[in-house]
Amino acid sequence: MTTSQAIRIHAFGSPDVMRLETMDIPEPGPAEALVRQTAVGFNYIDVYQRSGTYPLPLPSGLGHEAAGVVEAVGPDVEGIAVGDRVAYMNAGLGAYASLRNVEAAKLVPIPGEITDEQAASLLFKGLTAQYLLKKTHAVKPGDMVLVHAAAGGVGQILCRWAKALGAYVVGTAGSVEKCEVARAAGCDVAIDYKQPNWAETLLRETGGRKATVVYDSVGRDTFLTSLDLAAPFGLVVIYGAASGPAPAIEPELLNKKGNLFLTRPSVFPHNADAASLRANSADLFAAIAAGHVRSEIGRSFPLSEAADAHRAAEARATTGAILLIP
Structure with missing residues (x-):
C-alpha cells in the first residue's frame, strides 16, 4: 500500500470545493498498471463536472488525462511494462x-x-481534434472551416491540423490578443467575437463565404450565429459549452438556415476500446511528428493549486493548454 495526493470534491460549486487529500493506493489489480504521474492535463469538461453542469456521483476525483511512468503492473497485463512512459485519457x-x-x-x-x-497536454485535446477533423467531418482541401475559441487548447490544434489538411481556416477568439494567437496557429482570418457585429466582420473578411463545417465549443454565446455562418448543407458541430449550453432550437430552423446538419459528438465513444484508442493515438502522434500538431502550454500549476487553474480557465485568462504538475 502506498499513498497519493489527489484532488477530490464532496460538493459541486466554485473552484473552492476542490480539496487536496491523501489517498491510499493498493497494489495494481488484474489488467492494471500503477502510474506515477508527472503531468496532468486540464480540460474544460473538468469545470463542467466540478461545477455540477455535468453532475457526478459524490465524492469524486477530477481529471481525465495524464502522463507518467509505470511503477508496477498487475496480473494479466500485456504490452505495458515497469519503466514505460505512458499517457492516458478516459481511464x-x-x-x-x-x-x-x-x-x-x-x-x-x-x-x-x-x-x-506534451503528452499530457495533447492526448485528450488532440484526440478530440482527431475525431472532429477526421470522423465528424472529414476535412479536405478547399473546405472552409470555422473554429470558435481558436486560441484555446483544442482550438489551436484544430486550426493547425485543418490547415495541414488543406482547409481555409477561419477562427474566432475573445480578444485582439487571442486573435493574434489564432493567426499564429494557422487561421487565415481571425475575428474577435466579443466585438459588435462580429459575424458581419467575418463575412466581410471571407468575401461572403460561409463555412463547410463550424466547430463550436463556446455554446450559448455563439451557437445561433454559427447557424448563420454555415454554408447551405453545411455542418454545425457543438462539442462544448464554455459560455453555457447552446440554446434549444426547433428542427425546422435548420431547414430555414440552409438545410444544415447539426451534431453534438464526444471524444469518448470514438476511443471506447483499446484498438480504436491506439489507432487514433497513432494518427495523432503521426501528426505531431509531422509538425501538424503542437503543444502550446499556456500555464502550469502545482497540483495543490488546481483551484487557481480552474479560475484562470473560467476567466478565459489563458491561451493554449493548462497543466497540473504533481
Missing part, C-alpha cells in the same frame, strides 16, 4: 493525482520524441 475520473492505478488497456506508450508535458 475513469481521478487524473488529478500524483499516483494511481489505471486499466492497462487505457494506456498509450509515449514515443521517445514526445515529452510527458
Whole structure:
C-alpha cells in the first residue's frame, strides 16, 4: 500500500470545493498498471463536472488525462511494462493525482520524441481534434472551416491540423490578443467575437463565404450565429459549452438556415476500446511528428493549486493548454 495526493470534491460549486487529500493506493489489480504521474492535463469538461453542469456521483476525483511512468503492473497485463512512459485519457475520473492505478488497456506508450508535458497536454485535446477533423467531418482541401475559441487548447490544434489538411481556416477568439494567437496557429482570418457585429466582420473578411463545417465549443454565446455562418448543407458541430449550453432550437430552423446538419459528438465513444484508442493515438502522434500538431502550454500549476487553474480557465485568462504538475 502506498499513498497519493489527489484532488477530490464532496460538493459541486466554485473552484473552492476542490480539496487536496491523501489517498491510499493498493497494489495494481488484474489488467492494471500503477502510474506515477508527472503531468496532468486540464480540460474544460473538468469545470463542467466540478461545477455540477455535468453532475457526478459524490465524492469524486477530477481529471481525465495524464502522463507518467509505470511503477508496477498487475496480473494479466500485456504490452505495458515497469519503466514505460505512458499517457492516458478516459481511464475513469481521478487524473488529478500524483499516483494511481489505471486499466492497462487505457494506456498509450509515449514515443521517445514526445515529452510527458506534451503528452499530457495533447492526448485528450488532440484526440478530440482527431475525431472532429477526421470522423465528424472529414476535412479536405478547399473546405472552409470555422473554429470558435481558436486560441484555446483544442482550438489551436484544430486550426493547425485543418490547415495541414488543406482547409481555409477561419477562427474566432475573445480578444485582439487571442486573435493574434489564432493567426499564429494557422487561421487565415481571425475575428474577435466579443466585438459588435462580429459575424458581419467575418463575412466581410471571407468575401461572403460561409463555412463547410463550424466547430463550436463556446455554446450559448455563439451557437445561433454559427447557424448563420454555415454554408447551405453545411455542418454545425457543438462539442462544448464554455459560455453555457447552446440554446434549444426547433428542427425546422435548420431547414430555414440552409438545410444544415447539426451534431453534438464526444471524444469518448470514438476511443471506447483499446484498438480504436491506439489507432487514433497513432494518427495523432503521426501528426505531431509531422509538425501538424503542437503543444502550446499556456500555464502550469502545482497540483495543490488546481483551484487557481480552474479560475484562470473560467476567466478565459489563458491561451493554449493548462497543466497540473504533481
